[in-house]
Amino acid sequence: MRILVVNPNTTVGMTAKIGEAARSVAAAGTEILAVNPAMGPVSIEGFYDEALALPGLLQEIARGEAAGANGVVIACFDDTGLDAARALATVPVVGICESALAAAGMIATKISVVTTLSRSLVPIEGLVRRYGFAERARVHASDIPVLSLEDSASGAGSILRAAIKSALESDGSDAVVLGCAGMADLARDLTAEFGVPVIDGVSAGVKMVEALVGLGLKTAKSGAYARPLDKTYTGALADFAPAVILRG
Amino acid sequence: MRILVVNPNTTVGMTAKIGEAARSVAAAGTEILAVNPAMGPVSIEGFYDEALALPGLLQEIARGEAAGANGVVIACFDDTGLDAARALATVPVVGICESALAAAGMIATKISVVTTLSRSLVPIEGLVRRYGFAERARVHASDIPVLSLEDSASGAGSILRAAIKSALESDGSDAVVLGCAGMADLARDLTAEFGVPVIDGVSAGVKMVEALVGLGLKTAKSGAYARPLDKTYTGALADFAPAVILRG
Amino acid sequence: MRILVVNPNTTVGMTAKIGEAARSVAAAGTEILAVNPAMGPVSIEGFYDEALALPGLLQEIARGEAAGANGVVIACFDDTGLDAARALATVPVVGICESALAAAGMIATKISVVTTLSRSLVPIEGLVRRYGFAERARVHASDIPVLSLEDSASGAGSILRAAIKSALESDGSDAVVLGCAGMADLARDLTAEFGVPVIDGVSAGVKMVEALVGLGLKTAKSGAYARPLDKTYTGALADFAPAVILRG
Amino acid sequence: MRILVVNPNTTVGMTAKIGEAARSVAAAGTEILAVNPAMGPVSIEGFYDEALALPGLLQEIARGEAAGANGVVIACFDDTGLDAARALATVPVVGICESALAAAGMIATKISVVTTLSRSLVPIEGLVRRYGFAERARVHASDIPVLSLEDSASGAGSILRAAIKSALESDGSDAVVLGCAGMADLARDLTAEFGVPVIDGVSAGVKMVEALVGLGLKTAKSGAYARPLDKTYTGALADFAPAVILRG
Amino acid sequence: MRILVVNPNTTVGMTAKIGEAARSVAAAGTEILAVNPAMGPVSIEGFYDEALALPGLLQEIARGEAAGANGVVIACFDDTGLDAARALATVPVVGICESALAAAGMIATKISVVTTLSRSLVPIEGLVRRYGFAERARVHASDIPVLSLEDSASGAGSILRAAIKSALESDGSDAVVLGCAGMADLARDLTAEFGVPVIDGVSAGVKMVEALVGLGLKTAKSGAYARPLDKTYTGALADFAPAVILRG
Amino acid sequence: MRILVVNPNTTVGMTAKIGEAARSVAAAGTEILAVNPAMGPVSIEGFYDEALALPGLLQEIARGEAAGANGVVIACFDDTGLDAARALATVPVVGICESALAAAGMIATKISVVTTLSRSLVPIEGLVRRYGFAERARVHASDIPVLSLEDSASGAGSILRAAIKSALESDGSDAVVLGCAGMADLARDLTAEFGVPVIDGVSAGVKMVEALVGLGLKTAKSGAYARPLDKTYTGALADFAPAVILRG
Structure with missing residues (x-):
């Protein structure tokens, strides 16, 4: 089994860390391809960055499925562009917020999500509602910029720990979800430190894809994830055509 | 007052029709600028098209605000890229689904939304929930491709009328919202024919922006719509930088 | 265009202030008629006052539409008697809570509503849910009696400011809605002071009515807002007959 | 124990029928006082009638509690004016929609509510949501005018039976709630005919008040049902002052 | 009328207290049978204890109805096994959480539920949602073990009072529901002390059953509460057969 | 990895079929232990059967974890006794309804669940809400008794196919979940026949447990799934003590 893990931002160091987290949980026969787009923002912090990450992300997914x-x-x-990606792909596609919440929901009752910047609270709260966790999960910002997680001298670790401690107390929760792919390397240590399950979405996403593939499931193509209709794209996107790549 | 109306697809004929609908309701002192991106899909039918329409749409918004x-x-x-657009812009930005529902909700109790393809049901139902109309509005597909609305010989008009009739009966609704910008020219006639308010989102959007501007309101910049952070964009998007245009 | 602005309580000074706020945002061609009933309570603070304000309010609406x-x-x-008013009238009718939330929802993500007495929390929270803002808006009481807002020596201004400050912090909101018509004159100053949009419902209501009228919309009469059926009214209400006034 | 049953419309024959239904279930020591206001509409069909019924209804409640x-x-x-009535009264006040749903919810899983005119669907659906039955109860109109229930030659009985049959089938429900006080005499027969519990709200209301009184409960006065504040009422309502009656 | 009150745990002293609370509110003609199973846990604190209490509870209900x-x-x-009990029984069955919330909801607007251990928060919050009180009631733990309520020297009373005080303040509630049958004897005193209605579920349950029986209602048998199908039970449960007892 | 698959009813043939379905998707290194309790009902159809299945189910789980x-x-x-099982166990425990919905939700937008008897609609609809699929999944009964799925001559297959066809049409769904463990052998064929993903919960459950174990996750023990408190159990359950087995 070959799983494509796409970091939708263009920071190569973060892609490496994500790939490592993915490989650390992958089953024996699973090959992890960790990539990032050549075009787009260096980190995704809020709605605007997410929008500009989409074309590059979709291109990587098309290439990956074709390969x-x-x-x-x-x-x-x-969960950047999750619905568009599912419309594009025929293989299963999961987001790491979605996967982490699904895993957390099967082992705990109340969940604290701890993310980076406060501008990401509203988008993530939207995902929490979408995935059916409105009554069980609350989202907290630690006010750590995404890329400071790549810098061991930034003090991000201790800020994150303080945010987790505060979230567990105020939520009365029994599990924590780490709300940024850049935290993927911290879950195991934090689980030990806090004595509650601390879940990283990258790892969870890999296992969810393994599960879906193991069940022989493909993305449903008879509804809103129907294959994109053939149509003309112009301008900078004319040469770039994920759907065309996939149609081969 | 100058209102930018962006058709996020690249079909110029549809932009013209949208501009006409916008002008037909604009107040005396309101100038309408109807534009569409140079890059992107010729129509937006589902999640994938929406994603690829975003960069071009955001570029037009940045140019418009700068102008x-x-x-x-x-x-x-x-409501393509509504949140990203709000993060980008400082002036008010509205979507036509949002505006049509807001208007319908002030004059009626139950609302039937009639859109084009069935693959758009799930995205629009998501908007209905987001805007707080889950208990009041139901969405129906007429199975008319978007561009057939541009072709008077396509029979789209009579298919749409049948879909409206059926929706009113099954929903017990007292207003109709037309679920595609390409239907903007039909609202007045359909209101007369069906004896219930039939609302076009393009017109509603213009009046909502006039209202917000008239109130002196700007997009809130202290939360999730905070101005995008300065960061590097690479690849095809490097030269294209809506946020940079705006910071100008 | 002629817009009737009804203050449903009988305090003439408050009607004057409301009229002024309405005129300050009205479009060039819009005439504002600010009135209040001759019968009813001097202020509306809670469910009981609201009920006794209804007959006078409906009478003013019938007279206004007839005129x-x-x-x-x-x-x-x-939003005193909003549904009854819509059943009575054929022209559009909006409430100021509804209008303020609609405007706030188009420029911000999370909204703090700051009202007067704590006994109004439950009724306003009910409106917040009705208008679809349960996930986005929270309501706070400042414990200022409505009529103290008419008295510049009451200290109401500084109490209100403290309540707004506290609400913004606890809600993590990016906009404020003023929860009383008696605060209509304060929005502009408070916007400047707090650096977030502060929205007054009276102004918002005027612009929403302008929008609806500009769209050629009337209140839907085929559903729950159907014209009241002809029937006998007895007692103190026999001579008083809003529906009869309207039927002419 | 003395229970005041107020028919909020002015039709004396309907009050008599309501009183009879109330007495048929009242406990041994319970005295039923069935009254209706002297002022207001002859029947309540929709939002407008409800609003004009309020002053008379509140006056009867004030008189009743004083007596x-x-x-x-x-x-x-x-459930005309339920919140205003609770703010006015110190004794418990229940609505018949509320009481019928509470009773139905304790013996069945899914509930069909069958009411009179379709214009009452929206108000009753609002109550269903308010009382927490959105997932369990659906509301249906039989298109019987309220007062035709008072006329044995109207054929209302067979229309109602057809509506109940259709509702049970389409809802897959296991209980029926009769959605009009004018149907209070039919519950027992319909239960036998349909083989499912058919619940009348007037009877249910009497038993709920008996329960609350038996528990020694009074309406809470520290929140939104706080005693109305002392204030001036003018015009037709000056002489009429339910709160004053109660304050004695 | 004969009402069976089943304490689903095996602590006889608690059954006696529950019986006393039940009798203190029962109507003149109502006989209270307070029982507990011979098998099961001595107290119910969390999901696991609840599961093991079910067979004994159902056996007592079958015996009671047969008697x-x-x-x-x-x-x-x-509300241990409420749905299973309703499927088993033909007479009405109510839970004390359900009954207390129903009563509280008719006299107050916001409700604080104060229970024992924090592990019971999630199950009770589930009930609050099920009964439609998600927007009105919040649940608090006092961290009193159930059986310490049986021990006057445990200090449970003062801990409970502190928890009630804190809950009223943080919720802005106007009524309290005691979240444990072992608190049944405290409601009257606490009502006096706190000046808000404080409701005990055992008492409320008795009055709700009296109401349902007085209305001639039986548990609906055409839906999910249909009589259990005849089938073989094996092992320790073979000799024990509530459904068989009832079928006689 | 060793996964315990517990069929909570006592029908050995069904356990065998479930074990086969589990093994057909298990990863290379996963051993499947398929068991059923010695005590309890031969099939679970509705709330009552579920309650009596709990002690045997919990005993098997305790034995399995100890082994x-x-x-x-x-x-x-x-998802019989899911919460009690999680409180008992320290290893992850999943239900097949939960697992099937989680998998379906990652590859499709709208889901039709097709189960056996109509008395199971309400319990399963409760699970659909609990797992956050209220807006995405609808439940249908095929009116096939559970054990007729074990009898190839019963015609159950064609009845089930008709129910699936009807559900897909009325729901406009793009995936099907089979709502009974007894249908575990049919998913692959039905996927091919209907051209949409058809998901069996037993297989999905195995893959979800593999995922959770692969992530190193255990059931959270600091909240509502805290280890059962030490306490006395009496009667038929005295000798039977899942929690004691586990504590060793």
Whole structure:
């Protein structure tokens, strides 16, 4: 099984860390392809960055499926372009927010999500509602910029720990979800430190794709995820055509 | 007052029709600038098209605000990129689904939304929930492709009328919202024919922007619509930088 | 265009202030008629006052429409008798809570509503849910009696400011809605002071009615807002017959 | 125990029928006082009639409590003025829609509510949501005018039976609630005919008030049902002052 | 009328207290049968205890109905096995959480539920949602073990009072529901002390059953509460067969 | 990895079929232990059967974990005793309704659940809400008794196919979930026949447990799934003590 893990921002160091987290949980026969787009923002912090990350993300997914990927993980906690990706792909596609919440919901009753900037609260709260966790999960910002997680001298670790401690107390929760792909390397340590399950979405996404592929499931093509209709694209996007790549 | 009306697809004929609908309701002192991006899909039918329409749409909004627009209407019924646009702009930005529902909700109790393809049902139902109309509005597909609305010989008119009739009966509704910018020219006739208010989102969007501008309101910049952070964009999007245009 | 703005309580000074706020945002061709009933309570603070304000309010609306008003704003933040008014009138009728939330929802993501007495929290929270803002708006009481807003020596201004500050912090909101018609004169100053949009419902109501009238919309008469059936009214209400006034 | 049952419309024959239904279930020591206002509409069909019924209804409740009633049933299925009545009274006040749903919810899983005119669907659906039955109860109109229930030659009985049959089938429900006080005499027969519990709100209201009084409960006065504040009422309502009556 | 009140745990002293509370509000002609199962846990604190209490509880209900009980109160605040009991019984069955919320909802607007251990928060919050009180009631733990309520020297009373005080303040509520059958004896005193209605579910349950029986209502048998199908039970449950007891 | 799959009813043939379905999707290194309790009902059809299945189910889970199982699938579509099982176990426990919905939600937008008897609609609809699929999934009964799925001559297959066809049409769904463990062998064929993903919960449950175990997750023990408190159990359950088995 070959799983494509797409970091939708263009920061190569973060892609490496994400790939490592993915490989650390992948089953014996699973190959992880960790990539990021060549075009787009260096990090995704809010609605605007997410929008500009989409074309590059979709291009990577099209290339990955054309190259034989059996499933896709979108490795940004706003589940960047998840619906568009599912319309494009025929293999299963999951988001890391979605996967982390699904896993957390099966082992705990109340969930604290701890993310980076406060501008991401509203988009993530929207995902929490979409995935059916409105009554069980609350979202908190730690006010750590995404890329400071890549910098060990930034103090991000201790700020994150303080945010987790505060969230567990105020929510009365029994599990934590880390709300940024850049935190993927911290889950195991934090689980030990806090004594509650602390879940990283990248790892969860890999296991969810393994599960879907293992069930022989493909993305449903008879509804809103129907294959994109053939149509003309112009301008900068004319040469760039994920759907065309896939149609081969 | 100058209102930018952006058709997020690249079909110029549809932009013209949208501009006409906008002008037909604009107040005496309101100038309408109807534009469409140079890059992107010729029509937006589903999640994938929407994603690829975003960069071009955001570019038009940045240019429009830089050129003095006081407010923006996004003239596609999936409210393409509404949150990203609000993060980008400082002037008010409204979607036509949002505006049509807001207007309908002030004059009626139950609302039938009639859109084009069935693949658009799920995205529009998502908007209905987002805007707080889950208990009041139901969405129906007429199975008319968007561009057939541009072709008077397509029979789209009579198919649409049948879909409206059926929706009113099954919903017990007292108002209709037309679920595609390409239907903007039909609202007045359909109101007369069906004896219930039939609302076009393009017109509603113009009046909502006039209202917001008249109230002196700007998009809130202290929360999730905070101005995009300065960061590097690479690849095809490097030269294209809506946020940079705006910071100008 | 002629817009009837009805203050549903009987305090003439408050009607004057409301009229002034309405005129300050009205479009060039819009005439504002600010009135209040001759019968009813001097202020509306809670469910009981609201009920006793209804007959006088409906009478003013019937008179206004008979005299040529093109639309109606009900200028009390509990949106007094909104449904009954819509059943009575054929022109559009909006409430100021409804209008303020609609405007706020188009420029911000999370909204703090700051009202007067704590006994109004439950009725306003009911409106917040009705208008679809349950996930986005929270309501706070400042414990200022309505009529103290008419008395510049009452200290109401500083109490209100403290309540707004506290609400913004606890809600993490990016806009404020003033929850009483008696605060209509404060929005502009408070916007400047707090650096977030602060919205007054009276102004918002006027612009929403202008929008609806500009769209050629009338209140839907085929559903729950159907014209009241002809029937006998007895007692103190026999001589008083809003529906009869309208039927001419 | 003395229970005041107020029919909020002015039709004396309907009050008599309501009183009879109330007495048929009242406990041994319970005295039923069935009254109707002297002022207001002859029947309540929609939002407008409800509004004009309020002053007379509140006056009857004030008189009743002053005369020693231990609890109040508001005997119209739109639960006319329930919140205002609770703010006015210190004894418990229940609505018949509320009481019927509470009873139905304790013996069945899904509930069909069958009411009179379709213009009452929206108000009753609002009550269904308010009382927490949105997922369990659906509302149907039989298109019987309220007063035709008072006329045995109207054929209302067979129309109602057809509506119940259709509702049970389409809802897959296991209980029926009769959605009009004028149907209070039919519950027992319909239960036998349809083989499912058919519940009348007037009877249910009496038993709920008996329960609340038996528990020694009074209406809470520290929140939104706080005693109306002392204030001036003018015009036709000056002489009429339910709150003053109660303050004695 | 004969009402079976089942304490689903095996602590006889608690059954006695529950019986006393039930009798203190029962109507003149109502006989209270307070029982507890011979098998099961000594107290119910969380999901696991609840599951193991079910067989004994159902056996008591079958015996009670066979012996002529006209209705049943399940006297544990997690409404242990309510749906199974309703499927088994033909007489009405109510839970004490359900009954207390129903009563509270008719006299107050916002409700604070104060229960024992924090592990019971999630199950009770589930009930609050099920009964339609998600927007009106919040649940608080006092961290008192259930059986310490049976021990006057445990200090449970003062801990409970502190929890009630804190809950009223943070919720802005106007009524309190005691979230454990073991608190049944405290409601009257606490009502006096706090000046808000404080409601005990055991008492409320008795009055609700009296109401349902007085209305001639039986549990609906055409839906999800249909009589259990005849089938073989094996093992420890073979000899024990509530449904068989009832079928006689 | 060793996964315990518990069929909570006592029908050995069904356990065998469930075990086969589980093994057909299990990863290379996963051992499946398919068991059923010795005590309880031969099938679970409705709330009552579910209650009596709990003690036997919990006993099997305790034995399984004591014997080294790394995770548990509860193989009945009402997710029998899921919360109690999670409180008992330290390894992850999933239900098959939960697992099937989670998988379906990642590849499709709208889901039709097709179950056996109509008395199971309400319990399963409750699960659909609990897992956050209220807006996406609808439940249908095929009126096939559970055990007729074990009898190839019963015609159950063609009845089920008709129910699936009807559900897809009325729901406009793009995926089907089979609502009974007894249908576990049919998913692959039905997927091919209907051209939409058809999902079996037993298989989905196995893959979800593999995912959770692969992530190193255990059931959270700091909240509502806290380890059962030490306490006395009496009667038929005294000798039977799942929690004691686990505590060793």
